[in-house]
Amino acid sequence: MSAILIIEQILNGLQFGVMLFLMAAGLTLIFGVMGLINLAHGSLYMVGAFAAAAVAGWTGSFLLGLAAALAAAALAGAIIEMVVIRRLYSAAHLDQVLATFALILIFSEGTRWVFGSFPLFLDIPEALSGPVTLPGGIQYPLYRLALIAIGLAVAVGLWALIERTRIGIQIRAGENDREMIGALGVDISKLYTLVFALGAGLAGLSGALVGAIQSVQVGMGEPVLILAFVVIVIGGIGSIRGAFVGALLVGLTDTLGGVFLPELFAVFMETSAAQKSGSALASMSIYILMGLVLIWRPTGLFGARI
Amino acid sequence: MSFLKVENLTAFYGSSQALFGVDLSVDEGEVVALMGRNGMGKSTTVKAICRLIRSKGVLTLGGDNLHGLPSFKVARIGVGLVPEGRRCFADLTVRENLLAAAKSGPWTLSRVGELFPRLGERSEQRARSLSGGEQQMLAIGRALMTNPRLLILDEATEGLAPLMRQEIWDAIRHLKQETGVAILLIDKSVRELSAISDRAVILERGKTVWTGAIEDLTADVTAKYVGV
Numbered sequence: 001m002s003a004i005l006i007i008e009q010i011l012n013g014l015q016f017g018v019m020l021f022l023m024a025a026g027l028t029l030i031f032g033v034m035g036l037i038n039l040a041h042g043s044l045y046m047v048g049a050f051a052a053a054a055v056a057g058w059t060g061s062f063l064l065g066l067a068a069a070l071a072a073a074a075l076a077g078a079i080i081e082m083v084v085i086r087r088l089y090s091a092a093h094l095d096q097v098l099a100t101f102a103l104i105l106i107f108s109e110g111t112r113w114v115f116g117s118f119p120l121f122l123d124i125p126e127a128l129s130g131p132v133t134l135p136g137g138i139q140y141p142l143y144r145l146a147l148i149a150i151g152l153a154v155a156v157g158l159w160a161l162i163e164r165t166r167i168g169i170q171i172r173a174g175e176n177d178r179e180m181i182g183a184l185g186v187d188i189s190k191l192y193t194l195v196f197a198l199g200a201g202l203a204g205l206s207g208a209l210v211g212a213i214q215s216v217q218v219g220m221g222e223p224v225l226i227l228a229f230v231v232i233v234i235g236g237i238g239s240i241r242g243a244f245v246g247a248l249l250v251g252l253t254d255t256l257g258g259v260f261l262p263e264l265f266a267v268f269m270e271t272s273a274a275q276k277s278g279s280a281l282a283s284m285s286i287y288i289l290m291g292l293v294l295i296w297r298p299t300g301l302f303g304a305r306i
Numbered sequence: 307m308s309f310l311k312v313e314n315l316t317a318f319y320g321s322s323q324a325l326f327g328v329d330l331s332v333d334e335g336e337v338v339a340l341m342g343r344n345g346m347g348k349s350t351t352v353k354a355i356c357r358l359i360r361s362k363g364v365l366t367l368g369g370d371n372l373h374g375l376p377s378f379k380v381a382r383i384g385v386g387l388v389p390e391g392r393r394c395f396a397d398l399t400v401r402e403n404l405l406a407a408a409k410s411g412p413w414t415l416s417r418v419g420e421l422f423p424r425l426g427e428r429s430e431q432r433a434r435s436l437s438g439g440e441q442q443m444l445a446i447g448r449a450l451m452t453n454p455r456l457l458i459l460d461e462a463t464e465g466l467a468p469l470m471r472q473e474i475w476d477a478i479r480h481l482k483q484e485t486g487v488a489i490l491l492i493d494k495s496v497r498e499l500s501a502i503s504d505r506a507v508i509l510e511r512g513k514t515v516w517t518g519a520i521e522d523l524t525a526d527v528t529a530k531y532v533g534v
Contacts, residue, residue, distance in 0.1 A: 166405065169398065173406040176395040183356050183389070184407030185381030185452050 004138050009259050010252065015144045017251020018151025022206035023224055024231040024243040025158055026199025032238025033175050033195050036085060037093050039100040041203055041228065042221025043107035048073040048204020049211035049220060050111055053120040062125035066208050073204020074197040076107075081196035086189065104222070112218050119215035122208070147209055154202065155244055162240055171195060175238060227254075230286055234293045236303025245301055250286050257282035309334045309488050310355070310456055313364035317354050324350045325361065326512040332456060335486040339499040339520070341532050342509035348492045349390050351509065352460050355490075356380055356387050367456065381407070386454025390461050390492075392445040394433035401429040403444055404451050411453025412485075418447040421477055439470030446477065456488045457481065463493055471498075478502060496528050508532065 027041050051072035056065030080103060088096045124143045131139040162168040170191055173181040182188045207221065214220070231250050235242025262278030269277070293301060308331035317325040325347050332338045340348050354361035357377040365372045372380055381387070395403050404415055404425075419426030422443040428436065433444060442462055449457060459478065463471045475498055481487055482502065493499050499506070499520075506523050508516040508531045516527055 169402045169406050172398055172402070173395040176397055177393055179358060179377075180389065180393045180395070181406060182377045183358060183381055183387050184448065185378050185409060186407055187376075187378045189376075 004136070005259075007134075007136070007138055008140060009256055011140055011144065011148070013252035013255035014248065015147045015151075015251070016255055017248040018148055018155070019206045019210050020224070020227055020231055020251055021151055021244050021247035022154060022202045022209075023228040024235070024247050025155075025240055026202045027225075027228050028232040028235065028238055028240065028243045029171075029195055030199045031232065033171055034085075034089055034192055036088060037096045037100065038085070038199075039097060039225065040080065040103035040107065041199070042223075042225030043104050044073045044077055044200040044203040045207035045221040045224055046107065046111060046216075046218065047076050048201075048207035049122070049216040050115055050120065051204065052208030052211055053122040053216045054115070056122055057120070062123070062212075065122065066205065069204045069208030070201045073207070074201035076204075077200020078193050078197040081193050085196060086192070089192075108218050115218075117218065119217035122211045122216055124212045143212065150209065154205070158202075158240060167191075167194070227286070230290050232300075234290050234300055236297075236300030238304070239300070239302035242300055242302030249289065253285050253289050254282075257285035261285070308332060309336075309368055310490070311364060311366045312351070312355065315351065315354055315361050315363035315365060317350055317359055317361035319350075319359070324512055325354065327363070327514065328354075328509060328512065329514040329517065330490075330507045332488045332490055334455070334488055336505065337482050337489040337491060337503045339503040339506040340490055340492045340509065341496070341499065341506055341528075343531070343533050346509045347512040348509055349460055350512070352387070352390075352458055352490075352492065355458065356385060381452055381454075382409070384453075384455035386449035386452050386457045386487075388442075388445045388449045388457070388459045388462055390464075392438075392441045394436070394441045394444050394448070396434040397432060399430050399432055400425055400436070400444055403433050403448050407448065408451040409453050413450045413453050415451075418450055421450075421480065422447055422473075437470075439466045439473065442466060442470070442474060443477070446474070450481075454487060456490065458490045460492045461494070462491075463495065463498075471495075475502070496532055 023041065023045060027038065030036055030038050048069035052065035052069035055068035056062050084099060084103065088099055128143045128146050130142060132142045132145065134140055162171060170181060170186050174188060174191060178188055227250060231246040232243055234249060235244070235246030258279065261282045262275045265274035265278040297303070310332040312328055312330040315325055315328040316323065328347065328351050330338070330340065330351065340351065342348055350359065353359045355365065355372070357372060357375055357380045367380070367383060367385065370383055395406060398406065401415065404418055424440055425443055425447055428440065433441060436444065446459070446462065462478070463474050466474065478489065478491070479502055482489060491499060491503060500523060503520045505517070505519055507514055508527070510531055515531060
């Protein structure tokens with residue numbers, strides 16, 4: 001096992017982690033601020049990917065595709081917030097789950113209806129294609145490095161928005177006491193639409209960015225959604241910082257586990273058995289991680305202490 | 307014409323009626339004490355004015371009908387609420403609490419800092435780490451930052467040490483003398499209320515039972531309705 005392989009896999013894990021963060025940030029923000037469990041967050045990821053694939057295919061510009069992803073997902077988010085989600089804030093979590101599950105079905109079938117059942121492909125832009133040579137002679141895909149950079153930049157931007165702007169103060173005040181911030185003159189429903197659209201836009205952006213290295217198809221959002229839930233439970237529901245740390249932990253655990261656990265098992269097992277049990281354990285690893293974190297800190301790493 | 311006008315206000319919590327006909331008015335620059343025993347409808351009246359609960363009857367501010375307005379619009383047309391229990395945003399710093407709902411006007415961070423020097427000193431401290439009295443000052447400062455025309459103080463000295471109480475009363479007195487903001491006051495201390503208010507309104511069982519100038523508020527009246 002070479003150092004190059006380890007570094008490569010760490011970079012893969014980081015790339016996966018920051019993309020998970022884009023998903024989880026919106027999810028945790030929406031849960032933290034509005035108390036809403038949004039199962040349809042994965043649909044917004046898909047909407048972003050489809051919008052990017054369609055617009056990039058049509059105009060030939062990846063950048064326009066990304067802009068379209070952000071805009072389409074944010075718009076879809078704002079619309080569902082105003083039409084459906086708004087009625088669910090005071091509802092029980094189970095009702096929210098049911099209603100947002102319905103949204104998944106509507107988005108999935110709607111997308112199938114518009115784009116058909118075949119996957120679309122979104123090409124990596126020319127300027128970012130191919131490998132780069134990192135210090136130490138490691139060859140690594142430039143696009144994946146760009147994903148890491150974009151993810152980190154968004155994380156910093158989001159942190160600045162939440163911590164340093166008036167809107168961010170109001171969002172956090174709403175998390176503390178939503179009736180009070182309203183009674184002081186802040187239009188909560190507008191703020192909620194904005195937060196929802198922001199979360200949706202981030203999901204759409206990550207769908208588009210990941211869409212270029214996977215295929216763009218109906219149902220692509222749900223596996224990511226499950227991972228994003230694991231991320232926010234680990235990080236502490238409602239905490240952006242928690243989502244960031246949780247996303248990197250999950251990204252690294254999942255990626256490194258998948259590669260190194262079979263190799264580790266091969267030390268004391270026969271290769272084919274090691275391969276099997278190693279990858280079985282690897283696919284459980286993030287859930288085991290979640291379990292361990294919850295035993296240690298029941299509200300997650302950065303969750304409010306009860 | 308009165309700035310805040312409340313006439314025959316009724317309100318329900320679910321199916322149980324809480325207000326049975328509250329009459330109350332506050333003129334511009336006037337300080338009015340809203341009195342009555344616990345559970346007689348004082349805080350409910352405040353919630354109704356701020357549109358935090360639904361109510362019926364006349365409810366106008368500066369001629370605008372408040373019925374049908376969401377609570378944030380009531381705040382925007384000039385009602386600054388210092389709620390019962392303070393309700394500071396616990397995870398936000400003092401500065402952030404003050405900025406959260408700030409509206410432009412004469413009240414700014416530095417002016418609130420002058421009124422309550424303790425807040426100025428603790429501007430980067432989280433609200434949850436403040437003492438009760440400091441949180442109360444923060445709740446008042448936060449309401450002032452919305453640059454209200456009517457300030458409502460619901461039990462602003464409740465549960466505070468005597469010294470803190472005195473600071474809060476001094477601040478309210480300062481607001482009355484220096485700013486001309488109309489104030490609606492709820493408090494347990496009849497003595498302090500009498501010293502600062504222009505008029506009093508007394509509620510009993512969700513209904514206005516006495517209203518008049520503070521000079522006319524005799525010991526008999528307070529003994530009968532306020533229980534002191």
